[in-house]
Amino acid sequence: MSVADAPGVHDPSGRGSAFSGATGGTSESVVEPLVFERSRPGRRAVRFPAASERARAAAIGQPVVPEFARRAAAPGLPELSELELLRHYNRLAHLNQAIDLNFYPLGSCTMKYNPKVNEWAAALPGLADSHPFDPEPLAQGSLELMWLLAELLEDISGFCAVSLQPAAGAHGELTGMLMTRAFHRDNGEGEQRRKVLVPDSAHGTNPATATMVGYETVTIPSNQRGGIDLGALRGALGPDVAALMITNPSTLGIFEDQIDQVVAAVREAGAIAYMDGANLNAILGRFRPGAAGFDVMHFNLHKTFSTPHGGGGPGAGPVGVGERLEPYLPAPIPVLAEGDPAEVRANAWAGRSTPGARFALDADRPRSIGKVRSCHGNFGMFVRAYTYIRSNGGPGLRTISEDAVLAANYLRVRLRDAYDLPYDRPNKHEVVFSGRRQKREHGVSTLDIAKAVLDHGMHPPTIYFPLIVEEAMLIEPTETESLETLDRFVSVMHDIAGQVAADPDSVRRAPVTTPVGRLDEAAAARRPDLRWAHDGDEETASPA
């Protein structure tokens, strides 16, 4: 029996008989067997037609696939009926927490509602069946959509150009840093500028990206107020610095209130000012990084613009650039080859096509860093983000940030009596608490607290990030959570704080209501078991 067979069954262990099922022949207890273990030789879900007589006859005489290149044994794929297959994945789905089920305040990830009309749009056959190498006359709709989205992202960010190619935030960072290198090289400073400055609160992708382009990372400390230490920044800037990568608002949820001076100092030193735009959801309509002097920024369409996170992607990480880096953007770029941009925009905003307008892909960009991804990027995400921006419109985007910031500040004031607040000042879209008091006084870690949140049916905040906050809990409620949900989360967090004091052991035992309990991660790393292997058992193994 599996969890999906008996939803909601509870026994004293909290998990119910739903979890006592074992696969035949093994003593190990499993929640849901692997798809391989559900396989039975001869079953299938999908059938294909046979080649016609004519096709087979015509193929005779053409070279066959030569013996030397042929596979000896078929790959060991599972064999299931469509219903068995569907039930298997539906059961697995039941084991997940997700935005569509409950509150998911995972800081830095912007787990907002993913509107369903976006999915409808991405599935339109005219878009979903469009081949990336279709000749331009057949792909005018896809190209127009990309051009319009880039225009909107430019409006939103204040940059003068955008490349949609990068497939995620980190990929946008890589793109930005490669452009930075190309810029310095063209200025004859490629050899000399080898350092990238990264605040100590930065996401791990920032230093990892610097390494991927052959740069050395220099960590800049934060000040007591959670901002970058301007003195330390000025001290580190020099003729050997290629760029500053700064997240704003920072990963502490704090807007860098000296951002004007930061950007000025970086530019004065001849370095590139890179903004990690993961937290753009806090500042729509309030701060436009391009207009404020940043040279480059990546967007996370899967955060700010609501494309579903998919259990770890796909995302999309377009980059916006100012004039200094524009020549280096990845090619090709969708362009309006014929037509007046203002007219095409005005028409599109009114839902009309512009007669005579022609869109094309401009590959003739001699100083481009080249391509960072095949084809044109994660187009399906562009469709969703475009739909979302058009649905919200300018005023709606401003409201998004206002409500996201309001909700996060509300949680700050409502939770600060229960947990330590290292930076007690108005924050933006997220707020970082510390579980250090609970750790010190009761020996209950932030990990334990997170696990206790699971027992309340909610997803916990991001924990142990940013690294500069001891026992960090980074909470990002987003704008789409109702006041009732926020209040319920507040009471859950208060209850847990009370439980930590009254019965710390019970918190350390959490979670008890989830499909599985705490997992042995150390054992997983010590003896990596990264794939299912045939065990030779006729019952469960699929034939080779």
Added chain:
Amino acid sequence: MTYSPHTDADRATMLAAIGVASVDELFDDIPASVRAGGWDVPPPLAEQEVRAELARLARRNRIPEVSFLGAGVYRHLVPAVVGEVIGRPEFATAYTPYQPEVSQGTLQSIYEFQSLICELTGMEVATASHYDGATATAEAALMACRLTRRDRIAVSAGVSPDTRRVLATYCSGPGIEIVTVPIDLSQGGTGTTDPAVAAAALGSDAACLVAAQPNFHGQIEPMRDLAEVAHAAGAQLVAVVEPTSLSILEAPGAYGADIVAAEGQPLGIPASFGGPFVGLMAARMGSVRQMPGRLVGATRDVEGRRGYVLTLQAREQHIRREKAASNICTNQALMALAATTYLAAVGPSGLREVAELSITQARHLVTALESAGLARRRFGGSYFAEVTVTVPDAARRHAALVEQGIVAGHLAERDEPDLRDTLLLATTELTTDDDIDRLVEALAATR
């Protein structure tokens, strides 16, 4: 239209709790000199309006009635069950499974994905996805450089031009030199990588040889020989493969590939103008600590139940920061689930039928074109389900057919000036006899 649930009363409650008079006060920390002025973002649209706008853009595309275009992205059947599974909100609206107790669905499906990719490739370990085949190939080459501590790579000209472009961009970062292994593209040439030429390009200090099977021109490469020359040079073989072909073609693990990279799009993912796709990567267990990207491993919970977790994270950016094997964070998990569902749906016999139908139609197509006197195969040797043919005046005729909604494959000279008057034609299980007739008729009419 906004998706915020807040009423003015809710907002007032929150403002009062925070102790500010207006939401503007919460933005006071933005220095006045850089506060945003106006912008040109248009007004909001209601659902019916936004639907009309997206339908307009979809209509502006013209999906060809007949298409033989592949060149790395293929139109295959996407079984309905695949869409059903990846559309489930428990998969689609979750994120990276940082909390394994409430992410077993995602984690187990990734473990299944890793297992399926190992089965398909004959390799020992597969990662939990990359952005696409091109970036997976680039990361594989960088991994080979780390493993061999060398900084030069040899890349067959049979690897797709799009992939080679991305590879060049990635290698420009750490300053890795790329030597291209040329292949004979002349009429009647082999159209494949010559092991002796590859050996010369590898020399004694290359980290890897990157070669594709089948190659971009549809030709079947001598992978075993290429593995031998790579290993003789102390280099790794990075095999770039097409996943549906692996139901028939030798598993890379069996011919000595050290790292496998692939575009997973043919496994149940629509063309969608180029993405989202999924990059596959597989390798030997001995190299696992140099692999980029996520890995899921099986373990037990406190009560002995089987469960799954993200593992070997000491390779990744969130732990290792500047010392990480890669900067990759968000990957293509939902598309990996599509590939997983697809492989389980078609099973071993279905995948074989897909490949066999595609192969048969490719040969049917060549026969039909040759017997009508319209085209001849460019190269000797054998091909898989994509074929390069020589067609006089190809560029003009390709354009003429586009007007009729027929895409006569990929015009090869766009990427390879040496390949004038050649078309790269792809067939899949969706190619019908009628499609072939229409192409032949239309091409004949442009003579």
